[in-house]
Amino acid sequence: MLGNFDFDVIRRALPYLFYEGMTFTLTLTALAAFGGLVFGTALALMRLSGLKLLGRIAGIYVDFMRSLPLVLVIFWFYFLVPYIGQWLTGASRPISVGAFASSLITFIMFEAAYFSEIMRAGIQSISRGQPAAASALGLTYAQTMRYVVLPQAFRNMLPVLITQTIVLFQDTSLVYVLSITDFLGAASKVAQRDGRLVEMYLFAAVVYFTISCIASFGVRRLQARIAIIR
Numbered sequence: 001m002l003g004n005f006d007f008d009v010i011r012r013a014l015p016y017l018f019y020e021g022m023t024f025t026l027t028l029t030a031l032a033a034f035g036g037l038v039f040g041t042a043l044a045l046m047r048l049s050g051l052k053l054l055g056r057i058a059g060i061y062v063d064f065m066r067s068l069p070l071v072l073v074i075f076w077f078y079f080l081v082p083y084i085g086q087w088l089t090g091a092s093r094p095i096s097v098g099a100f101a102s103s104l105i106t107f108i109m110f111e112a113a114y115f116s117e118i119m120r121a122g123i124q125s126i127s128r129g130q131p132a133a134a135s136a137l138g139l140t141y142a143q144t145m146r147y148v149v150l151p152q153a154f155r156n157m158l159p160v161l162i163t164q165t166i167v168l169f170q171d172t173s174l175v176y177v178l179s180i181t182d183f184l185g186a187a188s189k190v191a192q193r194d195g196r197l198v199e200m201y202l203f204a205a206v207v208y209f210t211i212s213c214i215a216s217f218g219v220r221r222l223q224a225r226i227a228i229i230r
Contacts, residue, residue: 006199013186013200017183021182025173031108032108033111033165040113040114040116042116044117044119044123045123047059058116065112070171071174071177073109078099078106081095082095103175123153125153125156126149134147156226166216169215187200187204
């Protein structure tokens with residue numbers, strides 16, 4: 001069966017696949033993970049605050065996002081963000097945002113719901129005696145969270161946060177529905193141009209599998225090191 005494969009089509013497409021496709025995929029993954037982590041941490045703090053209204057708003061947001069298919073959220077933001085931009089700027093027509101900005105906003109908003117639950121678990125894993133001790137030393141709530149609780153919560157949740165980022169890396173392939181040239185989109189364009197669907201999609205699967213496996217191995221090593229520190 002492999003005798004009919006044209007592996008040379010993969011070799012010829014490598015610069016395009018990695019310089020353009022993979023660069024876009026990794027950039028989107030890194031920016032979305034950072035934005036999702038910042039927004040998710042804010043959501044976690046809202047859910048753990050003593051103000052019930054803030055906790056309820058954050059809870060509704062998290063439950064809403066987690067109940068929707070990601071591909072639907074991608075479409076939703078792609079068509080909605082231009083109208084939000086029009087509303088914010090007072091322009092006479094919808095603002096042209098572009099596929100990249102739209103997809104980035106989508107992943108930040110969507111992933112924040114998952115990162116917030118991870119951070120909430122991490123914050124709750126810190127002994128209650130530590131915030132009490134920080135308060136006894138005169139630290140405010142914000143200082144306690146910044147200098148005592150959050151650094152330990154990040155360290156405890158780091159393997160889970162990286163695992164969620166691996167999932168995000170795989171999910172970014174869904175931006176092909178917006179005709180964006182990510183790694184899978186680039187492979188799809190080459191496959192359709194050269195009529196080599198099997199070769200290109202098989203190669204794309206091998207690349208995603210390899211990168212995810214290497215990252216997962218790194219997570220296991222990190223978990224082992226954190227366990228030793230504890």
